[in-house]
Amino acid sequence: MLGRSATAVAALFLAGAQAFGCVGCRCSKKDAAPAASASATGPVVLAPLSEPSWLVDLPVPGHALAKVAVPLGAVHAAPVVIALHGSFDRPEWQCGHWASISGGRPFVLCPSGVAQEGRFSWGSPESTAKELRAALTALKKRYGAHVAPGSVVLAGYGLGADHAIWIQKQEPGFFSHMALVEGGTEKWSSTMAAAFAQRGGKRILFACAHEACVPNAQRARLFSVGAGLDVKSVTLVDEQRAFSPKVVRALKKEWPWLAAGGERP
Numbered sequence: 001m002l003g004r005s006a007t008a009v010a011a012l013f014l015a016g017a018q019a020f021g022c023v024g025c026r027c028s029k030k031d032a033a034p035a036a037s038a039s040a041t042g043p044v045v046l047a048p049l050s051e052p053s054w055l056v057d058l059p060v061p062g063h064a065l066a067k068v069a070v071p072l073g074a075v076h077a078a079p080v081v082i083a084l085h086g087s088f089d090r091p092e093w094q095c096g097h098w099a100s101i102s103g104g105r106p107f108v109l110c111p112s113g114v115a116q117e118g119r120f121s122w123g124s125p126e127s128t129a130k131e132l133r134a135a136l137t138a139l140k141k142r143y144g145a146h147v148a149p150g151s152v153v154l155a156g157y158g159l160g161a162d163h164a165i166w167i168q169k170q171e172p173g174f175f176s177h178m179a180l181v182e183g184g185t186e187k188w189s190s191t192m193a194a195a196f197a198q199r200g201g202k203r204i205l206f207a208c209a210h211e212a213c214v215p216n217a218q219r220a221r222l223f224s225v226g227a228g229l230d231v232k233s234v235t236l237v238d239e240q241r242a243f244s245p246k247v248v249r250a251l252k253k254e255w256p257w258l259a260a261g262g263e264r265p
Contacts, residue, residue, distance in 0.1 A: 043076050044076070044077070044145065045075050045076065046076065046077070046145055046146055047075070048073050048074070048075055049070065049071060049072060049073060049074040049078075049143070049146050050072065050073075051070050051072060053070075054069060054070055054072055054099065054104070055067060055068070055069055055070070055092060055096070055099075056068050056070055058109075058135065058138055058139060058142065059138065060111070060131065060134050060135045060138050061134060061138070063111070063112065063131045063134055064112035064114075064115060064120070066091065066111045066112055066135040066139075067091040067092045067095045067110040067112070068107060068108065068109055068110070068139065069095040069096070069099035069104070069107070069108035069110075070107065071104055071105055071106060071107060071146075072104075074105075077145060077146060077148035077149075078106050078107055078146060078147065078148055079106040079107070079148045079150070079152065079153070079259070080106055080107045080108075080109055080136070080139070080147060080148070080152040080153070081098050081102060081106050081107065081108045081153045081155060082109050082110075082111075082132060082135075082136070082152055082153070082154050083095060083097070083098045083108055083109070083110045083155045083156075083157075083160075084110075084113075084132075084154075084155065084156040084157065084160025084161070084163055084164055085110065085113070085120065085157055085158075086157045086158025086159050086160055086161075086182070087121045087158055087159040088116055088117075088119045088120075088121055089119060089120060089157070089158070089160075090119055090120060091110035091111060091112045091120065092110065093243075094108075094110050094155075094157060094160075095108050095110040097243045097248060098110075100248055100252065101248055101252045101255055102252075102255055102259065103255065106259070107139060107143070107146075107147060109135055109136065109139050111128070111132055111135045112131075113128065113131065121159065122159055122163055125162075125163045125166035128163045128166075128167065129163075129166070129167045136152075151173065151174050151175070151176040151177065151200075151202075152174065152175060152176075152177070153177045153178070153179065153258065153259055154167065154168060154175040154177070154178050154179075155179040156178075156179070156180055156181065156183060156184055157182060157183060157242060157243075158181070158182050158183045158242075159183060160183065161180040161181060161182065161184030162183050162184050162186075164178060164180065164184055165178075165180070165184045165187060165192065168196060168201070169192070169195070169196075172195065172196045172199040172200050172201040173199055173200025173201070174200075175201075176200055176202045176203070177202055177203045177204075177258055177259065178203070178204045178205070179204075179205040179251070179258060180204065180205070180206050180207070180217075180220075181207040181208075181242050181243075181251075182207065182208060182209060182210065182242045183213075184220075185206060185217045185219070185220035186216045188216075188219075188220040188223060188224075190223040190226060190227070192223075193220075193223040193224045193226065193227035193229060194227045196224075196227065196229065197224075197227040197228050197229050201229060202229070202230060203229065203230040203232075203258055204220075204224050204230075204231050204232075205231075205232050205233070205234065205251070205258050206220060206221055206231070206232075206233045206234070207242070207247065207250075207251060208233075208234070208235045208236075208237060209236055209239045209240060209241055209242045209243075209244065209247050210237060210240060210242075211237045213237075214235060214237065217233060218233075221233055230257075232254055232257060232258075234247065234250045234251055
């Protein structure tokens with residue numbers, strides 16, 4: 001896992017909290033469906049989403065607590081980002097990174113995986129997929145109509161990225177937008193890229209902050225472009241940290257394209 005100082009992590013969490021705005025809002029009943037009103041000229045308007053913090057614990061039956069970065073104040077259904085951390089990592093760190101990158105607009109769901117000396121890793125890809133789906137079910141149960149239907153953004157870092165490319169094979173149309181950071185590219189093949197495109201996959205963002213990551217990411221990009229996918233890359237090898245402030249800013253710049261589409265560069 002890449003090193004990070006306590007000060008850097010705290011600053012990132014503070015930035016994420018500020019991005020969400022209403023950090024001190026009172027919590028509503030969590031399991032109650034939010035009140036909604038339909039509009040003939042626009043989307044359904046919901047009661048503003050309220051929690052005591054921008055980052056909350058989410059019980060997941062049969063698994064460790066997941067973390068969720070919540071789009072506080074949202075009055076419309078919000079999309080979902082699923083963020084898979086790396087080896088010997090923590091889910092709240094990925095929630096903080098992707099909440100900042102996405103501007104606080106979607107739910108960022110961060111499963112925990114397997115406890116490892118105060119941090120977390122992952123078991124098999126199959127067990128990760130099972131936990132991911134259980135966490136997504138728990139998210140929908142807790143937030144109801146505030147969770148938008150349809151596809152999600154699947155983001156993975158390191159080992160989490162390796163598991164992400166395995167998980168997307170189950171439903172490429174659902175995991176149709178992927179961000180692979182410092183991982184997932186070594187086993188990404190032309191066959192996998194073609195299957196992803198043919199079965200509903202749309203966009204992939206590759207990101208590297210270490211020189212060793214670059215050759216595999218470049219090859220994976222070529223395979224993906226050849227399959228007709230929309231692809232972008234972020235390469236900042238001078239940073240030596242996958243989620244340094246500079247890398248986060250670069251990923252944030254590409255977020256509108258990854259989440260909602262855009263023209264190729």
